[in-house]
Amino acid sequence: xxxEIVLLSTWPSMFSMRVRVALAEKGLExxxxxxxxxxxxxxxxxxxxxxxxxxxxxxxxxxxxxSMIIVEYxxxxxxxxxxxxxxxxxxxxxxxxxxxxxxxxxxxxxxxxIWSTKGEEQETGKKEFIECLKLLERELGDNxxxxxxxxxxxxxxxxxxxxxFHTYESYGNFSIxxxxxxxxxxxxxxxxxxxxxxxxxxxxKIHDFASGMRxxxxxx
Amino acid sequence: MADxxxxxxxWASMLGMRVRVALAEKGLKxxxxxxxxxxxxxxxxxxxxxxxxxxxxxxxxxxxxxSLIIVQYxxxxxxxxxxxxxxxxxxxxxxxxxxxxxxxxxxLGxxLWLAKGEEQETAKKGFMECLKLLEGELGDKxxxxxxxxxxxxxxxxxxxxxxxxxxxxxxxxxxAECPKLVAxxxxxxxxxxxxxxxxxxxKIHGFxxxxxxxxxVE
Numbered sequence: 219x220x221x222e223i224v225l226l227s228t229w230p231s232m233f234s235m236r237v238r239v240a241l242a243e244k245g246l247e248x249x250x251x252x253x254x255x256x257x258x259x260x261x262x263x264x265x266x267x268x269x270x271x272x273x274x275x276x277x278x279x280x281x282x283x284x285s286m287i288i289v290e291y292x293x294x295x296x297x298x299x300x301x302x303x304x305x306x307x308x309x310x311x312x313x314x315x316x317x318x319x320x321x322x323x324x325x326x327x328x329x330x331x332i333w334s335t336k337g338e339e340q341e342t343g344k345k346e347f348i349e350c351l352k353l354l355e356r357e358l359g360d361n362x363x364x365x366x367x368x369x370x371x372x373x374x375x376x377x378x379x380x381x382x383f384h385t386y387e388s389y390g391n392f393s394i395x396x397x398x399x400x401x402x403x404x405x406x407x408x409x410x411x412x413x414x415x416x417x418x419x420x421x422x423k424i425h426d427f428a429s430g431m432r433x434x435x436x437x438x
Numbered sequence: 439m440a441d442x443x444x445x446x447x448x449w450a451s452m453l454g455m456r457v458r459v460a461l462a463e464k465g466l467k468x469x470x471x472x473x474x475x476x477x478x479x480x481x482x483x484x485x486x487x488x489x490x491x492x493x494x495x496x497x498x499x500x501x502x503x504x505s506l507i508i509v510q511y512x513x514x515x516x517x518x519x520x521x522x523x524x525x526x527x528x529x530x531x532x533x534x535x536x537x538x539x540x541x542x543x544x545x546l547g548x549x550l551w552l553a554k555g556e557e558q559e560t561a562k563k564g565f566m567e568c569l570k571l572l573e574g575e576l577g578d579k580x581x582x583x584x585x586x587x588x589x590x591x592x593x594x595x596x597x598x599x600x601x602x603x604x605x606x607x608x609x610x611x612x613x614a615e616c617p618k619l620v621a622x623x624x625x626x627x628x629x630x631x632x633x634x635x636x637x638x639x640x641k642i643h644g645f646x647x648x649x650x651x652x653x654x655v656e
Contacts, residue, residue, distance in 0.1 A: 294527040295527045315504055
């Protein structure tokens with residue numbers, strides 16, 4: 219019996235995009251459902267009653283929540299193709315550590331750049347953000363991917379932020395390429411992959427989205 | 439060659455206790471090294487340069503950081519005894535989801551003994567909501583892992599030795615609100631791996647008093 223896979227998502231969410239990349243890496247067909255977070259659907263509330271957030275993967279009627287937990291689930295169920303986590307336990311722990319680092323740091327710090335009014339908070343946010351990216355760039359080293367020779371778990375966790383880079387740069391008034399050229403080279407390398415280019419949103423559309431949200435919150 | 443396992447930890451840390459429970463579940467011998475977080479050791483800074491926090495597990499010289507990542511690592515390396523994560527991918531995702539959820543208790547709990555007035559009340563409400571949700575997830579099972587003590591049990595049980603301190607400063611009773619959860623924590627304490635890893639609630643209470651003085655909360 220064919221798997222029924224439904225993804226509850228919103229198009230600008232870098233978290234949803236992680237799941238889309240993982241599904242594409244595994245060559246899986248699924249139904250994409252755009253959610254309106256200002257008017258949450260009964261399905262979303264039923265499938266993620268705890269956090270009421272996207273993404274939610276619904277596999278044969280059963281929900282899985284939290285983007286990197288979903289990615290690990292996808293990797294374990296469809297383990298015959300494009301493995302995302304390595305097999306060695308130490309390397310797996312390292313991969314989970316860095317994906318967790320991206321989660322703990324990048325999103326919240328990035329928010330300060332885009333959503334706060336100009337001033338000290340934004341400057342601090344920008345400094346911290348660049349520090350995080352530099353640390354990640356050092357972790358990448360001279361490898362083509364964070365997963366080594368192959369695109370892997372940490373690559374999935376981070377690459378989706380790259381379509382938000384233009385927005386961070388624009389509001390923070392800085393250039394990520396100047397600060398972290400190797401990281402930008404890595405994002406371009408990832409975008410050569412169909413699974414990534416077909417899953418990430420257009421950076422200009424993201425910028426328009428952020429601009430619209432800022433107006434809505436009275437920041438612009 | 440025997441494994442060399444070192445745990446950098448702080449005696450009162452419920453996150454560190456998670457690792458102690460997991461190591462005990464697997465019957466592993468290790469060297470415990472108490473850390474002074476006000477004067478971080480060169481080893482801690484070398485082994486966790488990113489977060490500079492405990493717990494850190496050092497296995498044959500290589501560090502693993504973040505308590506739940508460490509527990510998963512221990513479970514994967516020593517997979518032949520007392521498995522903590524289930525084998526079914528869906529159940530594993532569920533266990534990971536709820537373990538991730540328990541991390542909320544850490545921040546909310548801190549507010550219970552650090553904050554005052556309305557901030558503390560909000561934290562208390564949030565804390566109890568979390569515990570009730572977790573109690574609902576436990577249902578009528580002996581453990582969160584079902585018949586056997588598992589990953590989510592490890593993630594949550596160490597908070598139980600902090601309950602007395604939370605109740606004391608937050609002025610509420612966990613047992614009154616979540617009797618099944620307290621029953622579960624007592625059941626877990628019957629396990630040697632748990633009772634030998636968790637700290638005395640009175641000592642934890644003393645620790646919080648000391649921290650509050652130090653941070654000028656009183």
